[in-house]
Amino acid sequence: MIRVRRPATVPAKLLTDGALENQTNLTAYASCPHDYDNGIKKIKIEGRIYNHSSVKPVLKQAQHDKCCYCEKNQRDAFGAVEHFRPKSGYKPTIKKKQKLQWPGYYWLGYEWTNFYFSCSLCNNRKSSYFPLVDEKKRAKKHTDAIAKEKPWLLEPGGSKNPRSHISFTNQLIQGTTPYGWKTIEICGLDRETLDDDRKERMALIEANIIIFQNQYSSPAETQAARRFLLDCQKPKAPFSAMAQDFLRPLLT
Ligand SMILES: [Zn+2]
Structure with missing residues (x-):
């Protein structure tokens, strides 16, 4: 895993259709937060927007056709737009039988700065797992601040350089900090x-x-x-x- 940078220019699709959908979602949540918090109602994040041809290929190209977590080449693979903060439901620990908590980071479903390009295996493995160092600081709705959160998962474009937390002995991967070890576990980087x-x-x-x-x-x-x-x-x-x-x- 290395630090990656996405282009600063936000794709127009996110600023138009993405912004409209997002506003609809915020209004829907505000109208009955209880139903969304309990998973009775669910917010749908539209793949046609975040997978759009002006979004996904731009991320892929910026990352040199590589997965943001495992660095495997994805030139011939479909891959996935990875929402760093899970867009619909999250799991607060990495226990296998952990239940999904609702509604997830719905307000970041079309947020450019929450997007990376990943291989489908890392994307599936990470799934909705998003443990925090301090669960009490979790942002649970769009009016909460994500800046207070300390995720265990290293963010490929975040403030922590993944190279300071994960290292290799030949092909074997290991964490050099708890953040590194947790990231390996969450994404299955030792598979x-x-x-x-x-x-x-x-x-x-x-x-x-x-x-x-x-x-x-x-x-x-x-x-x-x-x-x-x-x-x-x-x-x-x-x-x-x-x-x-x-x-x-x-x-x-
Ligand atoms: Zn990967």
């Missing part, structure tokens, strides 16, 4: 399939190290290997955080 994907990337990195360090490599081969080893640490490369942790001691 076996992801471990295999990272292992595959590591094999390519190691093959290039051998070429780079081999005294019998031609100057062109050495140069190409060095270029690969530098590029694979850049934000556009898949699993760049893992590559950085592995390569920084060897090459700068």
